[in-house]
Every structure is written in C-alpha cells, then in structure tokens.
Amino acid sequence: MRSGGLGLGARRWLLSALVPAGIALGALITPTDVSWGQVQPIVELKDGYAKTTLWNRSTELLRVSVELRHGEVVDGNVQLGAPVDAIVSPRLFQFGPGETQTLRILVRERLAPGAVLRLVTLFEPVVPETPTKPNEVVTRLDFATRYITKVVAP
Amino acid sequence: MIRTLPRGPAFALAWCALIWWIASGEPAYCGTITTSRLAQSPRGSAPATAPTETLLVEVRLEGIGAVLVLAESRDDSEVLVLPAAPIFKLVGLREPPVAYMTLEQLRGRLGVAVVWQPRQLALTLLDPNQILPASRARLDRLRATAEGQSGLLFPQGLRGPLFGLTRDDRGATFLDLGYSVGWATLRASRSSVSGRAWQVYVTPLDRVQLSYSEAEHRQRYADVRLALGHTWAAIVYQQPNVEVSGATVMGPLVVFGSTENRYVFTWRGPNTLNVQLGHSGDRSAVSVSFGPLAPSPLMIPGVR
Numbered sequence: 001m002r003s004g005g006l007g008l009g010a011r012r013w014l015l016s017a018l019v020p021a022g023i024a025l026g027a028l029i030t031p032t033d034v035s036w037g038q039v040q041p042i043v044e045l046k047d048g049y050a051k052t053t054l055w056n057r058s059t060e061l062l063r064v065s066v067e068l069r070h071g072e073v074v075d076g077n078v079q080l081g082a083p084v085d086a087i088v089s090p091r092l093f094q095f096g097p098g099e100t101q102t103l104r105i106l107v108r109e110r111l112a113p114g115a116v117l118r119l120v121t122l123f124e125p126v127v128p129e130t131p132t133k134p135n136e137v138v139t140r141l142d143f144a145t146r147y148i149t150k151v152v153a154p
Numbered sequence: 155m156i157r158t159l160p161r162g163p164a165f166a167l168a169w170c171a172l173i174w175w176i177a178s179g180e181p182a183y184c185g186t187i188t189t190s191r192l193a194q195s196p197r198g199s200a201p202a203t204a205p206t207e208t209l210l211v212e213v214r215l216e217g218i219g220a221v222l223v224l225a226e227s228r229d230d231s232e233v234l235v236l237p238a239a240p241i242f243k244l245v246g247l248r249e250p251p252v253a254y255m256t257l258e259q260l261r262g263r264l265g266v267a268v269v270w271q272p273r274q275l276a277l278t279l280l281d282p283n284q285i286l287p288a289s290r291a292r293l294d295r296l297r298a299t300a301e302g303q304s305g306l307l308f309p310q311g312l313r314g315p316l317f318g319l320t321r322d323d324r325g326a327t328f329l330d331l332g333y334s335v336g337w338a339t340l341r342a343s344r345s346s347v348s349g350r351a352w353q354v355y356v357t358p359l360d361r362v363q364l365s366y367s368e369a370e371h372r373q374r375y376a377d378v379r380l381a382l383g384h385t386w387a388a389i390v391y392q393q394p395n396v397e398v399s400g401a402t403v404m405g406p407l408v409v410f411g412s413t414e415n416r417y418v419f420t421w422r423g424p425n426t427l428n429v430q431l432g433h434s435g436d437r438s439a440v441s442v443s444f445g446p447l448a449p450s451p452l453m454i455p456g457v458r
C-alpha cells in the first residue's frame with residue numbers, strides 16, 4: 001500500500017507534459033538564435049536633439065527598426081503610448097556582425113522638463129527565404145529582441 | 155491516495171501554464187527575450203530601408219565645423235539628397251544655385267572630396283588644398299596668429315629656469331641663462347665671440363606680444379605684434395629705424411603692406427587661381443599662379 005507519491009498514471013501524464021514543455025523552454029532560451037543587439041539604456045536630449053549608437057553583437061545580419069514613443073510606468077511595467085512627433089534617423093536599417101550604427105533623434109514636440117520618452121528598438125535576424133531543395137517546406141521560428149530604453153529631456 | 159493524486163496533474167498544468175505565459179507574453183524590457191510574437195514586426199516584408207527616408211545627417215568640414223541637416227535617402231539608400239543652403243553656408247559660399255543637391259552634384263560644385271559614411275550618418279568634406287572660402291579663412295586666421303607671434307617666446311603655460319652651454323672645436327663658448335613665468339621670459343647670454351646680450355619677451359594678452367633686446371656690437375631691437383582675427387600688425391624698432399607692417403583679409407583679397415615701401419595684393423580666385431601684384435623698393439611685379447600650392451600673401455612676388 002502506498003500512502004504518498006504519485007501513481008503510475010499520474011507520473012506518465014506528468015512526464016508527457018514536462019518533456020515537451022522542457023523542450024520548448026530549451027528552444028526558447030537557446031542563445032544561438034538570440035538577436036543580440038545593444039543600445040544605450042538612457043539617451044539625453046539636448047535642445048530636442050540626441051545622438052546614440054546601436055551595436056550588433058551577434059554573428060548574423062540584423063534588421064533593426066526604431067521608433068520613439070511616449071510611455072509611462074504602470075504597476076512596474078512600461079506602457080507604451082502614442083508615437084512622438086520626432087525624426088528618428090534611421091528608422092529602419094540592417095547591419096552586420098560587429099557593426100555599429102549612429103542613431104540621431106530630433107524631437108519636434110515641446111517636452112516638459114524631465115519628460116521621459118521611450119525608444120523602442122527591435123532587432124531581428126535577416127534569414128534568407130530560399131529553401132535548399134526544390135519543393136522543400138521550411139519551418140522556421142524567428143526570434144527577435146526588443147529594447148525599450150529611456151530618452152530623457154533635461 | 156485521494157490527497158496525493160491531484161498534485162501531479164495540478165503541478166503539470168501549472169508548469170505548462172508557466173511555459174505558455176513565458177512563450178506568449180510581452181518581451182522583457184532592456185533585455186533579450188525570444189518570443190514568436192516579436193517576429194510580427196510592423197515592417198512585415200518591407201525592404202531593408204524605406205524607399206524614401208528622412209535622415210539627420212551631420213555635414214563636417216575638417217577643421218572648420220559641422221552642421222546638422224535633414225537629408226533624404228532615396229531608392230533604397232542609393233541616392234542621398236541634401237539641402238544645399240546650410241552646406242554652402244558652412245563652407246563659406248553664397249546662395250546655392252539649387253535648393254537640393256545629390257552627393258555627386260555637391261562634389262562637382264564644391265570641387266572637394268565628399269565622403270558619405272552611412273553608419274555614422276555623417277558627410278565629411280575634405281579640403282586639403284584650402285579651396286573652400288571657409289578653409290582659406292581658417293588658414294588666414296592661423297597665419298595671422300603665427301605672424302603675430304615672434305616665435306621666440308616659450309609656449310604659454312611652460313615656465314621655469316633655462317640653461318644652455320655650447321663649446322665648439324675652436325674653444326669658443328656660449329652660455330645661455332634665463333627664466334620664464336609663462337607670460338614673460340627673461341634671457342641673458344654670453345658668447346666668447348659676439349659678447350653679452352639680454353632679451354625680455356612679454357605676452358600681456360593672448361593677441362599681443364612685446365619683446366626687447368640689447369647686445370654688444372648690435373643695435374637695440376624692440377617689437378610689438380598684434381593678431382586680431384584675420385588681421386595682424388607688427389611694429390619693429392631696430393635702432394634707429396621703425397618699421398610698421400601688417401596684413402588683412404577682405405574676402406578673396408589679402409593686403410599686406412609695410413612702411414619700408416613694400417606691399418602686395420593677393421587675389422585668390424576660384425579653383426586655386428591666385429593673382430598677386432607686389433612692390434618692393436623700386437621694383438614691381440605681377441604673378442599669376444594656379445595649383446594647390448598657393449603663394450604666401452606676405453611674400454613679394456618677383457623674378458629671382
């Protein structure tokens with residue numbers, strides 16, 4: 001008589017649930033597919049203008065899109081708001097491994113002193129679409145990295 | 155049995171729910187996360203760069219300065235179109251013939267090397283031959299400053315005692331002693347050949363220098379040198395004569411004159427063309443030159 005522990009059916013059920021879940025988690029955290037871009041955490045505006053640098057720390061070509069948004073912290077989470085009337089240059093570009101890209105920002109809106117905007121930077125790997133064999137079906141999971149950093153008005 | 159059985163499925167369900175929550179949730183901030191939802195970017199199947207995009211470009215002229223302009227990148231970054239007016243102002247030219255120019259048009263119009271660095275969003279104008287008016291003006295300022303200095307002073311900020319002893323194979327000796335406090339220097343020397351001498355150099359202001367010297371078997375010497383922007387002047391007293399000389403820049407024209415009946419007018423035209431009209435003593439000369447090595451506007455032209 002067993003007074004504790006799991007029954008055989010329960011163990012099998014648990015095993016069947018844990019194995020795919022573990023595989024999924026392992027695939028998610030595999031570092032080889034991470035789009036490893038780098039941005040400066042805080043950028044300061046001066047007269048509505050700021051300049052910063054983006055880095056490609058990965059080993060693959062990355063596609064980057066950048067936008068500047070209003071945002072606020074609600075319950076410890078950043079809630080993105082409307083886009084800021086600003087020129088973000090460049091908004092969309094690609095860069096290779098080890099390359100850097102200068103990013104210039106010119107805000108046209110009048111900002112209150114101490115205002116904090118959110119720079120949303122999305123890094124995605126550029127993967128060729130062509131299959132290696134004719135009539136081949138390719139299933140691919142693309143991973144991306146999105147940074148939400150601060151742009152601070154003095 | 156009744157108490158323990160539900161724990162397994164409940165744990166498994168909770169575990170799966172945790173995995174699903176991580177996999178489907180919003181990305182973390184300022185860190186990397188790998189979710190499939192992020193792959194649905196707004197660009198979708200957009201090209202690498204937008205067909206037409208406004209770029210903030212810094213245009214630099216080496217040694218002069220920089221200006222930020224709003225440029226336009228067209229045809230997938232193949233063509234860069236820049237506003238001409240701020241660039242012309244930077245290089246010292248008047249109103250441009252057209253409002254916007256491509257890189258090729260800019261190269262052709264300015265006649266200098268134009269280097270576009272898209273990763274830095276920077277456009278650099280290289281003018282080693284000082285063709286552009288702003289480059290020439292900078293050269294004039296440097297020249298005026300250099301001419302305004304006697305060249306005998308210690309560099310500003312250096313101070314302390316100085317000592318030097320020289321002896322040659324004849325047995326002649328030269329002893330040099332002095333002290334500098336930065337803005338003033340006093341030197342005294344004794345030579346077994348030319349005798350004793352002493353000099354004092356003073357820089358009361360950044361743009362003003364004075365010097366005075368006396369020596370055995372030589373005339374007394376004093377000078378005052380001034381450098382004011384594109385103009386410099388020097389008053390030199392060498393017993394018993396006083397010579398006043400100076401030069402100034404007026405647009406493309408540089409005028410140099412001296413009370414010793416020496417003067418030269420230098421007109422610096424487009425494309426490194428230089429025309430000089432000079433006079434020294436009882437001789438006058440005209441010189442026309444072309445090329446990257448521009449003649450000094452302080453040298454009297456002549457046949458040597």
